Amino acid sequence: MPRANEAWESLMKAYAVLMKQFNAEDVWGELTMREYDVLYQLSKCDSPLRMSELNRHVLLSQPALSRMVDRLADRGLVDRCPDPGDRRGVRLSLTPAGRETQRAIGRPHARSVARALSVLTPQELDQLAAITGKLAGNEER
Amino acid sequence: MPRANEAWESLMKAYAVLMKQFNAEDVWGELTMREYDVLYQLSKCDSPLRMSELNRHVLLSQPALSRMVDRLADRGLVDRCPDPGDRRGVRLSLTPAGRETQRAIGRPHARSVARALSVLTPQELDQLAAITGKLAGNEER
DNA sequence: TCAGATTCAATGCGTTTGCATCTACCTTAA
DNA sequence: TTAAGGTAGATGCAAACGCATTGAATCTGA
Numbered sequence: 001m002p003r004a005n006e007a008w009e010s011l012m013k014a015y016a017v018l019m020k021q022f023n024a025e026d027v028w029g030e031l032t033m034r035e036y037d038v039l040y041q042l043s044k045c046d047s048p049l050r051m052s053e054l055n056r057h058v059l060l061s062q063p064a065l066s067r068m069v070d071r072l073a074d075r076g077l078v079d080r081c082p083d084p085g086d087r088r089g090v091r092l093s094l095t096p097a098g099r100e101t102q103r104a105i106g107r108p109h110a111r112s113v114a115r116a117l118s119v120l121t122p123q124e125l126d127q128l129a130a131i132t133g134k135l136a137g138n139e140e141r
Numbered sequence: 142m143p144r145a146n147e148a149w150e151s152l153m154k155a156y157a158v159l160m161k162q163f164n165a166e167d168v169w170g171e172l173t174m175r176e177y178d179v180l181y182q183l184s185k186c187d188s189p190l191r192m193s194e195l196n197r198h199v200l201l202s203q204p205a206l207s208r209m210v211d212r213l214a215d216r217g218l219v220d221r222c223p224d225p226g227d228r229r230g231v232r233l234s235l236t237p238a239g240r241e242t243q244r245a246i247g248r249p250h251a252r253s254v255a256r257a258l259s260v261l262t263p264q265e266l267d268q269l270a271a272i273t274g275k276l277a278g279n280e281e282r
Numbered sequence: 283t284c285a286g287a288t289t290c291a292a293t294g295c296g297t298t299t300g301c302a303t304c305t306a307c308c309t310t311a312a
Numbered sequence: 313t314t315a316a317g318g319t320a321g322a323t324g325c326a327a328a329c330g331c332a333t334t335g336a337a338t339c340t341g342a
Binding site for chain 2: 003004005006007008010011012013014015016017018019020057058059110113114116117118119120122124125126127128129131132133134135136137
Binding site: 303 | 320324339
């Protein structure tokens with residue numbers, strides 16, 4: 001059990017250090033990192049995403065995400081249309097401009113990520129992906 | 142290089158999932174998770190900590206941290222006294238009440254962490270700690 | 283079939299955040 | 313000694329956040 005807490009603390013520290021490092025990089029242009037994250041999550045799904053689904057992948061409260069999508073839609077980066085199957089819901093997708101913006105920022109950012117993780121061996125990268133994947137899979141209790 | 146990006150994405154997802162899980166737990170009382178993090182960082186150092194040092198460990202901008210410490214000091218949880226060696230600086234430490242609060246919240250939270258990470262084997266915990274430790278160590282570029 | 287419970291997303295509101303800037307102090311070197 | 317440059321932390325201000333709540337649509341069981 002102390003091992004678990006050490007591991008979690010170490011993960012948190014790595015997250016903080018790398019996030020600060022990435023945030024300081026001059027690649028974000030007109031977006032914040034959080035906004036980029038939303039665009040990135042949308043870029044991964046070809047079929048439109050539900051608000052609640054997107055919210056599961058983003059570290060924001062539901063109202064904050066709702067308003068952020070609002071702003072991104074106003075800026076023409078995200079398309080928000082009503083879900084025909086569930087009229088409470090909303091279907092989110094990137095506009096062409098949104099996709100373009102995501103790619104333009106994603107390219108240099110991906111390089112930064114690769115550079116930051118280049119201290120790890122390929123085996124370590126695989127282990128890290130496997131272990132964190134296992135952690136994220138265990139969503140419920 | 143695609144491996145590095147997969148690993149980072151997986152780490153981010155694990156972080157997001159677990160943070161949401163922890164945040165939803167009913168253990169935080171009068172504190173937010175970010176405030177708890179500040180108290181926790183202070184609880185680890187017996188000698189008073191400098192603002193800038195603390196800022197390195199917390200995912201907050203310098204002004205945001207400055208004001209958070211302000212509020213925590215107003216609430217009697219943190220002691221902020223001028224550094225005799227450098228009169229620009231500040232020495233931060235927990236008050237007895239702050240230490241008590243940190244412990245009261247830290248205990249159940251540590252149990253949650255252990256529970257969430259219980260899907261991993263002891264070897265995986267060690268690997269995770271080692272790998273993330275390596276990542277956090279590489280602070281510059 | 284329809285009342286109650288649940289889910290999805292939006293909105294009101296007070297608090298917190300980040301950016302830019304400021305003041306105060308330290309350091310260096312001429 | 314002192315002027316120039318750098319660092320530590322605080323503050324003004326607009327933007328963004330979280331909590332609580334709402335309105336609307338769906339689901340559920342009697």
